[in-house]
Amino acid sequence: MITRDDVLAAQQRTAGHVRRTPLLQVGDAAWFKCEFLQHTGSFKTRGAFNRQLAAAERGELDRAVGVVTASGGNAGMAHAFAARSIGVPATVFVPETTPAVKVDRLHAYGADVRLAGSEYAEAYAAAVEHAAERGAVFCHAYDQPEIAAGAGVLAEEVLTDLPDADTLVVAVGGGGLLAGVLAAVAGRARVVAVEPVGAPTLHAALAAGEPVDVEVSGVAKDSLGARRVGTIAFALAAAAPDLVSVLVTDADIVAARAALWSEARIASEHGAAAAYAALTSGGYVPAPGERVVTVVCGANTDPASLAPAPAEA
Numbered sequence: 001m002i003t004r005d006d007v008l009a010a011q012q013r014t015a016g017h018v019r020r021t022p023l024l025q026v027g028d029a030a031w032f033k034c035e036f037l038q039h040t041g042s043f044k045t046r047g048a049f050n051r052q053l054a055a056a057e058r059g060e061l062d063r064a065v066g067v068v069t070a071s072g073g074n075a076g077m078a079h080a081f082a083a084r085s086i087g088v089p090a091t092v093f094v095p096e097t098t099p100a101v102k103v104d105r106l107h108a109y110g111a112d113v114r115l116a117g118s119e120y121a122e123a124y125a126a127a128v129e130h131a132a133e134r135g136a137v138f139c140h141a142y143d144q145p146e147i148a149a150g151a152g153v154l155a156e157e158v159l160t161d162l163p164d165a166d167t168l169v170v171a172v173g174g175g176g177l178l179a180g181v182l183a184a185v186a187g188r189a190r191v192v193a194v195e196p197v198g199a200p201t202l203h204a205a206l207a208a209g210e211p212v213d214v215e216v217s218g219v220a221k222d223s224l225g226a227r228r229v230g231t232i233a234f235a236l237a238a239a240a241p242d243l244v245s246v247l248v249t250d251a252d253i254v255a256a257r258a259a260l261w262s263e264a265r266i267a268s269e270h271g272a273a274a275a276y277a278a279l280t281s282g283g284y285v286p287a288p289g290e291r292v293v294t295v296v297c298g299a300n301t302d303p304a305s306l307a308p309a310p311a312e313a
Helices: 004-014 044-057 074-086 100-108 120-134 145-161 176-185 201-208 231-239 250-264 270-280
Strands: 023-027 030-034 067-070 090-094 112-115 137-139 167-171 190-196 244-248 292-296
Touching: 004 044, 004 145, 004 176, 023 145, 023 250, 030 145, 044 074, 044 137, 044 145, 044 176, 067 074, 067 120, 074 090, 074 100, 090 100, 090 120, 100 112, 120 137, 145 176, 145 231, 167 176, 167 270, 176 190, 176 231, 190 201, 190 270, 201 231, 201 244, 244 250, 244 270, 250 270, 270 292
Parallel strands: 030 292, 067 090, 067 137, 090 112, 167 190, 167 292, 190 244
Antiparallel strands: 023 030
């Protein structure tokens, strides 16, 4: 479990290393938290810096060996960027299905990129083995206290900028963002947790009473494709009295992503559009006057896929 105190500690530790992203009003009672403007294009950079800086503070970080992580792309980019910033090497294991745009970015940030298996779970196993063999600091993509607490800092920013926000809507893969947001806003705002039907890790865990494995598929599996929700996220979600869990289809996500581009010129990856899909699909219907902040959490996508095909002459 983590608490708001952990989030506040992360906020202090990462100040000057991460961007304080803006809150964009898009309706009478609707806002976007623009985390797609974060370093490396996603919220993951917050947890990466918090994890690595905390490890360095404790003397755990061997600067010759550095850090290792497994990722569908975004966490890897975040850790590669953070490692480069503080001057240590980063090894990143990714599934063979990771989009080329993300692999290219990993290389650009100086990471040693290793392909392992067809999904996140296989890349994770390879990263754990590497950490044990080399002595690198292992950085989980979502299920470590410092990772989750770092992500939660964005919720602190939201409630500083909009103290009377009623609801934060967030996408869920492994649950690091959800965990951090729940810890940050406990007792102050409601959280709506949104997942693709093709990767319902939280939904399945809440139904089973514990984290369970799920099959992973769909358009957002590169960023929301964890096989099971993290233990930290599950503990906080199970204890949250007003948490709302929503599932959205691939069609809902594709439509929401297109709307973000056509209506707001926000280039979001499919996983980052999942939260907004809960609103555009009617999966979550705010009450009249309910002040809703949707976290648009990532922009690592091919911009060419956002524009409609040119009309034939």
